[in-house]
Amino acid sequence: MTMLDDEPLADLTALLDPDHGNTRRKLVVIGNGMAGARTVEEVLARGGAEQFAITMFGDEPYGNYNRIMLSHVLSGEEADAEIFLNSLPWYIENNISLHAGVRATRIDRFAKLIFSDDGQVTPYDVLIIATGSRSFMPSIEGLRTDDGELLPGVFAFRTIDDTRGMINYASHDEHSRAVVIGGGLLGLEAARGLQAYGLQVDVVHAGGHLMNAQIGPAGGEILRKSVEALGIEVHTKARTTAIMGEDKVRGVFLLDHPLLECDMVVVAAGIRPNIDLAVTSGFTVERAIVVDDQMRTMDDPDVYAVGECVQHRGEVYGLVAPLWEQAVVLADQITGNDMGAAYHGSRTATKLKVAGVDVASMGLQGPEKDTDEHIVFSEPRRGVYKSLVIRDEKLIGATMLGDTSKVAFLMQAFDRGLPLPEERLEMLFNLGTPAEEVGVAELADDAQVCNCNGVSKGALVACVEGGTKSVAGVMDKTRAGKGCGSCKTMVCQIVEWAAGGAVVVDPSANWYVPGVPRDKPELMAAIMAQGLKSVSSVFAALAPDGAEDAKSKMGLASLLKMMWADEYIDEKDARFINDRVHANIQKDGTFSVVPQMKGGVTTPAQLRKIADVAEKWEVPMVKLTGGQRIDLLGIRKEDLPGVWADLGMPSGYAYGKSFRTVKTCVGSEFCRFGVGDSTALGIKIESRFQGLESPAKIKMAVTGCPRNCAESLCKDVGVVAVDGGRWEIYIGGAAGAHIRKGDLLATVDDPDMVVTLSGRFMQYYRENAKWLERTYAFVPRVGADFLREVIVEDSLGIAAELDERMQASVDTYKDPWQEGATPATPGQFRTSLPLEVLPQVPVR
Amino acid sequence: MSTPVETVVDSHHLGPLAQIPPGEGRAFGVGGQQVAVFHLRSGAVYAVSAVCPHKGGPIADGQIDGSIVLCPLHMNAFELATGCSTTGQEPLTSWAVEIDQTGEILISPKG
Numbered sequence: 013m014t015m016l017d018d019e020p021l022a023d024l025t026a027l028l029d030p031d032h033g034n035t036r037r038k039l040v041v042i043g044n045g046m047a048g049a050r051t052v053e054e055v056l057a058r059g060g061a062e063q064f065a066i067t068m069f070g071d072e073p074y075g076n077y078n079r080i081m082l083s084h085v086l087s088g089e090e091a092d093a094e095i096f097l098n099s100l101p102w103y104i105e106n107n108i109s110l111h112a113g114v115r116a117t118r119i120d121r122f123a124k125l126i127f128s129d130d131g132q133v134t135p136y137d138v139l140i141i142a143t144g145s146r147s148f149m150p151s152i153e154g155l156r157t158d159d160g161e162l163l164p165g166v167f168a169f170r171t172i173d174d175t176r177g178m179i180n181y182a183s184h185d186e187h188s189r190a191v192v193i194g195g196g197l198l199g200l201e202a203a204r205g206l207q208a209y210g211l212q213v214d215v216v217h218a219g220g221h222l223m224n225a226q227i228g229p230a231g232g233e234i235l236r237k238s239v240e241a242l243g244i245e246v247h248t249k250a251r252t253t254a255i256m257g258e259d260k261v262r263g264v265f266l267l268d269h270p271l272l273e274c275d276m277v278v279v280a281a282g283i284r285p286n287i288d289l290a291v292t293s294g295f296t297v298e299r300a301i302v303v304d305d306q307m308r309t310m311d312d313p314d315v316y317a318v319g320e321c322v323q324h325r326g327e328v329y330g331l332v333a334p335l336w337e338q339a340v341v342l343a344d345q346i347t348g349n350d351m352g353a354a355y356h357g358s359r360t361a362t363k364l365k366v367a368g369v370d371v372a373s374m375g376l377q378g379p380e381k382d383t384d385e386h387i388v389f390s391e392p393r394r395g396v397y398k399s400l401v402i403r404d405e406k407l408i409g410a411t412m413l414g415d416t417s418k419v420a421f422l423m424q425a426f427d428r429g430l431p432l433p434e435e436r437l438e439m440l441f442n443l444g445t446p447a448e449e450v451g452v453a454e455l456a457d458d459a460q461v462c463n464c465n466g467v468s469k470g471a472l473v474a475c476v477e478g479g480t481k482s483v484a485g486v487m488d489k490t491r492a493g494k495g496c497g498s499c500k501t502m503v504c505q506i507v508e509w510a511a512g513g514a515v516v517v518d519p520s521a522n523w524y525v526p527g528v529p530r531d532k533p534e535l536m537a538a539i540m541a542q543g544l545k546s547v548s549s550v551f552a553a554l555a556p557d558g559a560e561d562a563k564s565k566m567g568l569a570s571l572l573k574m575m576w577a578d579e580y581i582d583e584k585d586a587r588f589i590n591d592r593v594h595a596n597i598q599k600d601g602t603f604s605v606v607p608q609m610k611g612g613v614t615t616p617a618q619l620r621k622i623a624d625v626a627e628k629w630e631v632p633m634v635k636l637t638g639g640q641r642i643d644l645l646g647i648r649k650e651d652l653p654g655v656w657a658d659l660g661m662p663s664g665y666a667y668g669k670s671f672r673t674v675k676t677c678v679g680s681e682f683c684r685f686g687v688g689d690s691t692a693l694g695i696k697i698e699s700r701f702q703g704l705e706s707p708a709k710i711k712m713a714v715t716g717c718p719r720n721c722a723e724s725l726c727k728d729v730g731v732v733a734v735d736g737g738r739w740e741i742y743i744g745g746a747a748g749a750h751i752r753k754g755d756l757l758a759t760v761d762d763p764d765m766v767v768t769l770s771g772r773f774m775q776y777y778r779e780n781a782k783w784l785e786r787t788y789a790f791v792p793r794v795g796a797d798f799l800r801e802v803i804v805e806d807s808l809g810i811a812a813e814l815d816e817r818m819q820a821s822v823d824t825y826k827d828p829w830q831e832g833a834t835p836a837t838p839g840q841f842r843t844s845l846p847l848e849v850l851p852q853v854p855v856r
Numbered sequence: 857m858s859t860p861v862e863t864v865v866d867s868h869h870l871g872p873l874a875q876i877p878p879g880e881g882r883a884f885g886v887g888g889q890q891v892a893v894f895h896l897r898s899g900a901v902y903a904v905s906a907v908c909p910h911k912g913g914p915i916a917d918g919q920i921d922g923s924i925v926l927c928p929l930h931m932n933a934f935e936l937a938t939g940c941s942t943t944g945q946e947p948l949t950s951w952a953v954e955i956d957q958t959g960e961i962l963i964s965p966k967g
Contacts, residue, residue, distance in 0.1 A: 465930070488942075488943070489943075489944070491930075491931075491932075491943055491944070494930070494931055527921075548879075548897060559921065559922055560897065560920075560921035560922050561921050562918075562919045562920050562921040562924055562925070562926045562933070563926065563931075565919055565921075566919070583879065584877060584879070584880065585877065585878065585879025585880045585897070585919070585920070586879070586919075587919075588919060588928065589917040589918070589919075589928045590928075592917075597914075597917065597928050597929065599911065599912075599929065600912070601912075601913065601914040601917070649917075837877040837880065838874070838875050838876075838877060839875055839876070839877075839882050842882055842883070843883065844881075844882075844883040844892070844906065844914035844915070844916035844917045845883060845890060845906060845907065845914045845916075
């Protein structure tokens, strides 16, 4: 990607024309832009090199570059060598004969020959026309000199040569003012880019508002303010009548406007498909070259067309995403890889930074039918405008200006017809649900995405570019998302973005664990039907080739324990180390010991005991946890049984994917504000659900009044006493890697009902959540309304069964620390770093 | 000097295989080095160095399947047979393992 030779390369043609056998069919591609080169890449990826001798014609004397990045080259953010997608060595490596700087002038489709402006005649068996488009140059008086060339100082903005010319001209000291004709995407980018050279820039736009192809008038007005705030003057409904200047640009005349003096004019008034070659050669051309769903021309089964030069089902696209989709279909067709491949058109969505302003648009700009929902938020002072168009519960249009934080979701909803949240506001703003905060496209390359394993956006993109196109594959290779997991959504979005729609759908995404190809309901059904009660039996019966998978063991162990309760066959190797030794492993291989302290209530005797143990075993650190308990840190594995024996207290489960603890406030016992006995209820709940396995940890709180000192609103299950002897139950709250306020499940007047409903919710969560899916993700996924119906109103008639199964789990509780006296396996507590001097954590 | 150096096969005796439950690993100190020995459910036995090259995690505490061990600290994966990491870390040192007729574990450096 670094090689860029300024020399025209026509003379290298001979060099690039490799001598190869002639048994292969001749594939010729006219056009070496993004569509042509991408199509060839797709052909090669399908083994096309075996079938075809490939020849490409490129108008420009270079390899293939990313035209979208030209505005970055103009603004100086990228060097021009950086934007090359396929440099010349790529053509040589792939035995592609590239005629760079040569223009095809006519196709003789009866003789199957191509005539080019270098006088050559090239035969083909299969032909692809990918001539792209060019800048539309309106007929303006004075635009061209007498010999038909553009007046010096007038530029189109389409090619790398145009861009270099603009940079050169703008850099002249005596040039201080530029006019950009066209207030669309490209025009605004040009205007912003030219400012970088110290020019005063005016944008002259014929339409009623900026970017009228993408956004409606209200959004356009806000965009105008944002653009003007950058120091760019905007003239809308302005028609350029003439360009003034004999030898070079001096100014432009607008209708009903005094002369606009300037030294430079950039014409960015849209693009037009390059169809001359096709017209001359007798192909069916309307607005562009007409193709069918196989990307084949109407007139000749051996001639295809792709990219901006084609018209498919009446649409002509000017964006890159449709072009990628077309290239895939075309490559499937001509290589015979998939003769059923068909292109059905694209739903185009754009998300860009236009002149420093975030803009995203997709589908309709505004409502068209009386029944369409139109949701609009406008905040002109900050330059923020958001509009959604919804029809029949599907997103059919959206515009986002100035804040595109929700665009990833909206694009997916638009593209795939996802269900929309009942509360439409959630589609416009992040309301505490797990969601990205920055659009992935504008994240800097060095921005750290996975804050646990230190993986940057650049590393993820490099991995995708290296050929790994599935989310799971990228996560495996980079370790992104393998820490706390809170970045997974964003990793997913970056992979999708980097793969440009070519993301490989990962069938394993819905599996409960990676090693058994079934989702949770299917897996549970099979386990039940076949009576599989141990992890090894699940692998033997359900995994491909009966192979064990280390990454799947913990999730299966949890699921089986939940399903079978006391019938579960406990194989210790299926457990993660924490669950094998009932303590949380620390960075140096030592463990933390947290005794149970129900509701955070303790006694002097208990504290004295803990103090004695800490001294006797020389515990390096004693610390209060966030769950109102006491943590003894730095315990050697081999000391765990001794520590537990001396403590004589049950495990607090501060290590498992399980019910953890119940935080409480002092409630009505001492607090002068308390309206409910939160400590008693908290202790009761903790006693009942202690140690319960679940898909992810469950943290609870019970608080005695709406002051919420125990922070019940951000717990997996949180309970708040309110006046009148009533209790509110909240579910799905979080205040860790994600912040989310819990949803109200029910308000009840009996503490026993709190226990029942909490337990019923937890059982439903245990049976239906994905492995490691916290309630803050589960509750919004399933829907709080739905959960209220199922848990409180018993709409599915399963409440009694849920309660019964929860009771069975509760009944099997056994304090795991009893294993200290009689280890479950040989060497259960044997050291795993035998020669290390432990602990290594500094002693305070 | 062209006299070939006599190779000493540096074999270590670790005691009975029965001390390692099937599916689990245990660590041993071997001549100043730490070695994690894994007893697979298939009956196969593998030995690799016991300290994760990433952040010093105790490999013997890791979960295994038929081919890899996962370090318990950050879930880096290493092939049991070769010690090579599948998650981009430096490799573990792999040891040759033999179980003698009395069920005792013998390990020796590879190559």
